[in-house]
Amino acid sequence: MKNQPIYTSTFSAPSNIALVKYWGKKDKQIPANPSLSFTLKNCKTITTLKVFSKEEKGISFDLLFEGKEKESFRPKIQKYFENIADLCPFIMDYHFEIDTMNTFPHSSGIASSASGMAALSANIIAFEKQLNPSQSEEYFTNKTSELARLGSGSACRSIKGEVVVWGETTSIEKSNDHFGVEFPYTIHETFQNYQDTILLVDKGEKQVSSTVGHNLMYNHPFANERFTQAHNNIAQLKEILQLGDISAFIQLVESEALTLHAMMMTSMPYFILMKPNTLQIIEKIWNYRNKAQVPLCFTLDAGANVHLLYPLSFKKQVQTFIAEELSQHCQNNQYIHDEMGSGVENLQ
Structure with a gap:
């Protein structure tokens, strides 16, 4: 009989559409140029994370898509966990069950990597907050975006804000290569x-x-x-x-x-x-x-x-x-x- 989870959370994350495109990247998912995107609303991924205790250290997870095992997704999630291990060393101490679904049709031609990695990253950092309750909202947003980037570059633009900039550029305050930032200026009513x-x-x-x-x-x-x-x-x-x-x-x-x-x-x-x-x-x-x-x-x-x-x-x-x-x-x-x-x- 399977142990009961010690923690459960569910987050949704939307896809986004870049207006200024990022094409080309450096090591560790650093963009070769900045990008700016509109965050979407309806095309999103909903992911539930269950965390279980375990005795041995190491990356350990089960992956479900719409409640059924999805082996074809495993290599991408394995790589994601490997990429975030330095930022989130606690992942080695637990077993994770990831159950994910999209609100848009599977194989609809819409890439789900951005919404999927954003939703998973939000769950991971929410669990980190459980381990460290002093975590601030800004910390949650920025670190979730950074983790999402390590799973899929454009995913870092799906965390917070209607308009998001990713990549350091002189015209946007606080822009950086490691996580997306909400467009820090008032958007004209035409574009709302x-x-x-x-x-x-x-x-x-x-x-x-x-x-x-x-x-x-x-x-x-x-x-x-x-x-x-x-x-x-x-x-x-x-x-x-x-x-x-x-x-x-x-x-x-x-x-x-x-x-x-x-x-x-x-x-x-x-x-x-x-x-x-x-x-x-x-x-x-x-x-x-x-x-x-x-x-x-x-x-x-x-x-x-x-x-x-x-x-x-x-x-x-x-x-x-x-x-x-x-x-x-x-x-x-x-x-x-x-x-x-x-x-x-x-x-x-």
Whole structure:
């Protein structure tokens, strides 16, 4: 008979969408350039952590996905525990049972590594607080973000805040390479409650992993120019978000998305992750924006899916456009409506 857990907690953590992209990293998940993201609300991972006493030291865990063992996830979690062992030496003294689920469909084409690692890290640091009750809220946020980064770089941007910056850059106070920081300036009402519909163009496995893609930046002929561009774009976006300049926002965000894919297409080896339907959606977005004068824009992750960003005030109009014009270019006509969120949540 299994022992009773000495500790149990449940946290949810959302995914996020980078507006200024991070592409390229150094040792220990340090970003080669800063990034800025919108935190999402609906696309999230919910993870329950149970902690058990044990006699022998060492990394020890069981992993469940939606209540069933998921062996394919084990290597990533094993690596995560190895990466955080110096920061959290207490993990060697306990056995962990991790039960995780996503609110979005499995294999929907949305990467769950960011939300998954953020939710797991929140549980780990909540348990540390149980061991050390004097832990402050700032400590919890920053260390959770740092742990999440060691599991998946972009996960550090899913902990706290609607807009999060990760990576040291001179234009953002307290920005650093080790954890994400909440955007420390007032966001104009234009960008509050911003909407993001994820158009699921391709739900299959990416042909090139993000880790491989990041590593190809080491000898990339345009890497240094790209890293400089990211710093400049964050400085510009800082002003745009405060002033509510939606035209400048559209131009910068779409340029960033296309730059990310341009870096992939000009690496060696080179690769193209956009699909024909990705391009058809982009063309329709541009045509609709020009004709209807609706301020919507797209961004892309390292894949074929399209994130359609638009103000709350245009929600009904844009979602009609999606249903009537864009859904036909999505795999099985699938898309997910989301919006700005605020980070991890303690559910238990």
